[in-house]
Amino acid sequence: MKIINYFCIVLITSLFTACGSGNQKASSLFEISLEKNANQVQMNQEIGIKIKNKQEKQIQSVEYSIDGTPIPLNNDKIKIDLPTLGNKVLTAKITFDGETVAINKNLKVLSEKAPEIYTYTIINEYPHDTKSYTQGLEFYNDTLYESTGRKGQSFLRKLDFKTGKVFEQIDLDETYFGEGITILNDKIYQLTWQSGLGFIYDLNSFEKFDNFQYGKSREGWGLTNDGSKLFKSDGTEKIWFINPDTMTEDGYIETVTNSSIFNSANELEYVDGKIYANVYQKPSVMIIDSKTGAIEGVINFSGLSDIITKTENWDKTNYVLNGIAYHPERKTFFVTGKFWDKMFEVQIQKK
Template identity: 55%
Template sequence: MGLLKFSLTTFISLLFLACEGEVSSADLFEIKLDGKKREYFQSEQIEVSINNKKNIKIDRVRYSIDGEVLEIQNNTIKLDIEKLGNKTLKAVIEYEENTAEISKNIRVLAKDPPTIYTYKIINQYPHDIKAFTQGLEFFQDTLYEGTGSGGMAKSFIRKIVYQTGEILLQKDLESPHFGEGITLLNDKLYQLTWKSGFGRIYDLSHFNNLGEFKYGKSREGWGLCNDGTNIYKSDGTEKIWLLDPNTLQELSFIEIVTNKSIFNMANELEYVNGKIYANVWQKESIMIINATSGAIEGVINMAGLKEKVKQHNNLDVLNGIAYHPERKTFFVTGKNWDTLFEVTFTPK
């Protein structure tokens, strides 16, 4: 009985000591930020400190976001980070020959509000009223278009003489797949599907099917564009994904932000000189997004354009934006619009 009592006591003591040894970093330390806020601005300087819950001697603290170490001076860090949005501020604490890592979730917003732009119509061209436009892009003065299955026709991709609307080549997407955004890179055309979870690759000459790629963490397929090297993909959330042009795997993402909030619903995309121009789903506006940081640097008010096309029961929203590099103008249209508009944008 005495031996049993001793063994049980010993077991309980060892169990207690083991539990005592499994102290988490959060039990020892906590990141404290100036004003206890959760939202800050890019390049903002904020006071930071460590709440040392057990009064342990701390030898060194390093702070980082997205793997980039932040310089600290006089207990102040500067949020001089490249990508904005929802972020995790990490602190690596060295103490008594041990290391602890703790974190705090914050939101880093754009420093400046977006500039408001207006549009000017330069020319108008015929557009297929049955085309439920999802993607639009130029290549060597030829317009390429991808559509969804809304309105009066099924999904397809086609290349067009933009001045006349003449169809040079078309390939339909088999049902039940719903076509979405397109982009052209390295003599290939890439097309998204909305909810089918895959995209398709075609050659430019004959639209022969070269293969498919599956989505990773992105929710759906909405818009596509490219910067000549990388491909960008929107999925209806606050994220725009950066895709490897060879494997089409999602490498990273930016989050779309203003100086006040995180924004979602970027639809059709077009990349021009470091900026992503994005149709806003169900809105008569286009965002100008910094392709590196995700900051919305401009908003183009496109109000009134829809009223200039033929009004009918299947008429839908503004969608489709393509930049013509030689003309240095943009071409925009909408779902089941009978007109393609050539426009320029100017600050209001």
């Protein structure tokens, strides 16, 4: 009996050892090599690819894929045609000597075009509360909703955008730092920064009735929606998709230019398939394709800070541009900043 037990232990141990060393074995035999040793490519780019056969094995076949999407091989080249951009895993499934192994290579897939530059024309100026550390801004039926940050100063309010008159306000507990908001299906969703917690309010009664927790996303920054799902930024390159029925994260896009993966999306606004995102602590807004993550444009708002009134405790870190809302009837954007005394209605155009 002891002999049988001994052989069972040896057999089980060898099985676990074989399973655990599979990837190591594959990488000792083969390596994916891209043309010019590239570790990043652009969407729709064709690039040469080959397998480095380190021990000169007899290879029968090679199949390529990126994040599970098959990539055909044509004249020793692959074409990068994917639904989304960003950090990817290129996989080669190699069959040799009656055995099949898989090897991986990390790959950055970038946009094929550089972002276009946009500017703005001021249509109107409106008053803005200089005590509002603006983090979220959104219109609903011609009424403006605003969320502010800083512990002990965070609130959610609805107001008349023309006069600044506050209709209703909910102050957050001083332990919370308020962040982005969005409105969908008669509900207001509000993020907090580092608490891992969001709040849900009834749009009509303006009362909080539920909370939700974040999943894999790191923090709460910006929030918007496309009529069916929520988009959430978290201070990384990711913009997460949230199912409003379950409040679970169902995937993400990564914000990408033609040269890099960018990680500074803050306050968000969705308009006609594009996400407009304040760039953290910068006087600019990105225009992002909501499906691919490509940063298609950048709006330069640098001139606005020159025409607001600066208080005695002015500093460029706290008084930055933040807050963007689209008015669907007027077809204009409204932008402001943290502690700014003005909110601007603007039209956006290519420079």
